[in-house]
Amino acid sequence: xxxxxxxxxxxxxxxxxxxxxxxxxxxxxxxxxxxxxxxxxxxxxxxxxxxxxxxxxxxxxxxxxxxxxxxxxxxxxxxxxxxxxxxxxxxxxxxxxxxxxxxxxxxxxxxxxxxxxxxxxxxxxxxxxxxxxxxxxxxxxxxxxxxxxxxxxxxxxxxxxxxxxxxxxxxxxxxxxxxxxxxxxxxxxxxxxxxxxxxxxxxxxxxxxxxxxxxxxxxxx
Numbered sequence: 260x261x262x263x264x265x266x267x268x269x270x271x272x273x274x275x276x277x278x279x280x281x282x283x284x285x286x287x288x289x290x291x292x293x294x295x296x297x298x299x300x301x302x303x304x305x306x307x308x309x310x311x312x313x314x315x316x317x318x319x320x321x322x323x324x325x326x327x328x329x330x331x332x333x334x335x336x337x338x339x340x341x342x343x344x345x346x347x348x349x350x351x352x353x354x355x356x357x358x359x360x361x362x363x364x365x366x367x368x369x370x371x372x373x374x375x376x377x378x379x380x381x382x383x384x385x386x387x388x389x390x391x392x393x394x395x396x397x398x399x400x401x402x403x404x405x406x407x408x409x410x411x412x413x414x415x416x417x418x419x420x421x422x423x424x425x426x427x428x429x430x431x432x433x434x435x436x437x438x439x440x441x442x443x444x445x446x447x448x449x450x451x452x453x454x455x456x457x458x459x460x461x462x463x464x465x466x467x468x469x470x471x472x473x474x475x476x477x478x479x480x
Contacts, residue, residue: 265461267368268361270400271382271391277302280309280349284320287312287348300381300389301352307387310352313377317351319343358383361390365398365461372398404462406433413438413463417456421449429470436464444470 276290277300290299291314298313323343345351359368359380368380372395382391410433418429422444429442438457444450450470457466 265365265401266361267359267363267365267382267393268390270365270397271361271393272397273391275300275381275389275392277306277389278312278348279303280347280352282348284317284346284351287351288317291317296379298377298379299348300356300392301348301354302389306389308356308358308381308383308389310349310354311356311377311381312348312352316342316345316353320345356381358387359393360384365401368393369398401461402436402464404436406436409433409436409438409460409462412460413440413457417453417460421453421456426472436462437467438463438465439467439469441469443472445472447472 276294276296278287278290280301280303282301287299291297298311300308301310301312303309319339319342323340342351357371357375357377357380359371359382361382361384371380372378379392379394381389382393384390410431413431413433418431418440422429424445426443426445429440429444432439432441438460440453440457447470450468453470454466454468457463
């Protein structure tokens with residue numbers, strides 16, 4: 260198969276707002292509100308990502324603003340208490356930053372977000388320089404592909420690859436992202452493989468396989 264999976268650079272946001280490590284607390288809050296983002300990359304030098312400041316990093320300042328935590332809380336939440344007293348992005352940021360490369364697949368980016376419980380990932384090149392940002396919403400853009408576009412890719416990259424000489428032409432129908440394969444094939448052991456490959460096509464919501472061997476067709480009564 261020759262299809263290239265959709266990768267992070269296909270969907271990421273290239274114009275990114277970021278801050279330096281010396282950015283004041285209020286500037287960080289202002290930029291998040293102005294650009295309607297939940298996190299900002301923190302840059303050093305010519306644009307190397309050294310950390311990320313998120314809304315979660317900002318909240319301890321409000322949480323502990325008028326409280327006097329007991330010793331147990333102090334020991335349990337040392338990091339949050341330190342951030343409550345932070346004045347700059349460098350003191351607030353989580354480091355090292357959780358990042359992704361532009362050539363990572365969307366599935367890889369989604370897995371990192373889920374495992375690290377983050378909503379946005381800075382996209383960095385091999386030198387750690389900022390190329391863009393990818394968000395959860397960006398990863399969902401693949402589901403905006405048209406049914407015709409998905410059907411064309413399934414026919415070209417799955418059906419013609421697995422079933423080059425079918426008993427009869429295999430019909431590929433797509434409705435709201437749900438792919439249905441119908442027809443007769445010579446080897447039904449390939450049907451689960453077909454379903455798995457179709458499900459891997461970006462934008463596919465579900466797969467229904469109605470593929471049988473010619474001998475499995477019911478005789479007319």
